[in-house]
Amino acid sequence: MRFNNKVALVTGALGGIGSAIVGALLAEGARVGLVDVNAEAGKRFDKELSAAGHQVTYVNANVSSFAECEAAFTAIKAQLGEVDILVNNVGISPKRDGRALKVWEMPPEEWDTVVSVNLSSMFYMTRLATPDMIKKREGRIINMSSVAGKAYCDIVAAHYAATKAALIGATRHWAGELGEYNVTVNALAPGRISTPLLKMVPQETNDAVAQVTALKRLGTPEEVADACVFFASDQARFVTGQTLDVAGGWLMT
Numbered sequence: 622m623r624f625n626n627k628v629a630l631v632t633g634a635l636g637g638i639g640s641a642i643v644g645a646l647l648a649e650g651a652r653v654g655l656v657d658v659n660a661e662a663g664k665r666f667d668k669e670l671s672a673a674g675h676q677v678t679y680v681n682a683n684v685s686s687f688a689e690c691e692a693a694f695t696a697i698k699a700q701l702g703e704v705d706i707l708v709n710n711v712g713i714s715p716k717r718d719g720r721a722l723k724v725w726e727m728p729p730e731e732w733d734t735v736v737s738v739n740l741s742s743m744f745y746m747t748r749l750a751t752p753d754m755i756k757k758r759e760g761r762i763i764n765m766s767s768v769a770g771k772a773y774c775d776i777v778a779a780h781y782a783a784t785k786a787a788l789i790g791a792t793r794h795w796a797g798e799l800g801e802y803n804v805t806v807n808a809l810a811p812g813r814i815s816t817p818l819l820k821m822v823p824q825e826t827n828d829a830v831a832q833v834t835a836l837k838r839l840g841t842p843e844e845v846a847d848a849c850v851f852f853a854s855d856q857a858r859f860v861t862g863q864t865l866d867v868a869g870g871w872l873m874t
């Protein structure tokens with residue numbers, strides 16, 4: 622078990638990729654704090670995992686608010702202990718009728734919401750988790766970017782691409798700041814992964830992506846979770862500031 626006696630915190634923990642990451646961390650012995658915005662589903666998931674003998678704590682929080690992130694972080698630390706592994710996974714990609722809005726159509730409020738959920742939340746949680754990691758001289762931070770943050774992709778809107786690109790910059794910068802404290806910061810850049818996020822676009826769009834992906838298929842949440850476990854593990858102790866594509870060869874840069 623790679624994460625015995627480790628505490629992980631995962632944002633967007635109820636989603637397709639988030640729940641796979643939670644499962645993979647639990648399978649390696651971690652205690653896991655789950656943060657999401659769906660209270661009903663959160664309570665059910667918490668109950669299910671606890672019944673299976675896992676140590677988990679679900680906290681309902683809208684991560685676009687620093688105060689809610691702080692309350693969630695404090696509750697998880699009190700229940701499970703200091704956070705060793707932070708997975709900044711949460712992300713949204715709003716569409717209208719299955720289509721990403723162009724810059725001239727986009728309501729400013731939608732831009733602001735995506736920036737706060739996809740980018741500011743990562744800063745909030747990293748701000749909260751790093752003092753304990755610095756004190757312990759150990760920590761792992763994994764940020765969820767996207768290949769759409771590295772290459773033009775007309776399926777998503779600019780707010781999504783911009784926040785995912787910004788995360789790559791923040792990952793590199795935080796890795797530089799935290800390296801002397803033995804805290805690593807890396808990012809994952811998934812391609813098209815079969816999760817509820819994809820249901821917002823027509824099936825033909827996802828089929829077309831599979832066709833232009835080197836491995837000729839979409840990815841699974843478990844395939845992203847495997848890469849996340851690698852970054853969180855001791856095997857990646859000398860890897861920091863990196864962004865790893867988990868995209869089957871789609872939008873290779």
Ligand SMILES: NC(=O)c1ccc[n+]([C@@H]2O[C@H](COP(=O)([O-])OP(=O)(O)OC[C@H]3O[C@@H](n4cnc5c(N)ncnc54)[C@H](O)[C@@H]3O)[C@@H](O)[C@H]2O)c1
Binds near residue numbers: 712738810
């Ligand atoms: N699915 C893909 O193809 C794909 C590709 C590249 C990157 N990603 C990234 O992977 C991450 C997970 O994506 P997913 O496909 O599992 O998405 P998902 O929609 O299945 O899950 C997202 C989760 O985040 C939660 N959430 C949304 N807004 C929130 C908020 N304000 N506060 C707290 N929780 C909130 C949702 O309730 C949901 O459980 C995201 O960052 C996404 O951008 C996904």
